C-alpha cells in the first residue's frame with residue numbers, strides 16, 4: 466500500500482525531504498503523498514521514513530492503494546529506471 470497523509474497534518478515540513486522517492490509534496494492545504502511514487506520505502510529503508518519522523522502520526526496506510534511487497538518492489542525498480550542514469554538500452 467501507499468501511505469496517505471490525513472488532514473491532521475500540521476505542515477511541519479519534516480517528512481518531505483526524508484522521502485527517498487520524492488513522493489511527498491505540498492498539497493492545497495497540507496502535504497500529500499503521490500501513490501504512484503510511494504513504495505512504503507521498500508527498496509530504500511526497512512521502515513517508512515515519513516512515518517518515523519511525523520510528530521503527529523498522521524500518515525496511515527492508504528486502503529485505496531493496496532499493494533503487495535512484490536508490487537512495491539516492482540514500483541521501486543521502475544522509479545529507479547525512470548530516474549535514468551543506470552538504464553541500459555540493450
Ligand code: SF4
Pocket residue numbers: 468483484485486487488489498502503504505506507513514515516
Ligand atoms: S513511505 Fe517512504 S516512499 Fe512512501 S511517502 Fe513515506 S517516505 Fe516516501
Ligand code: SF4
Pocket residue numbers: 470473474475476477478479480481496515518519520521522523524
Ligand atoms: S511530518 Fe507529518 S505533520 Fe509534518 S508535514 Fe509531514 S505529514 Fe505533515
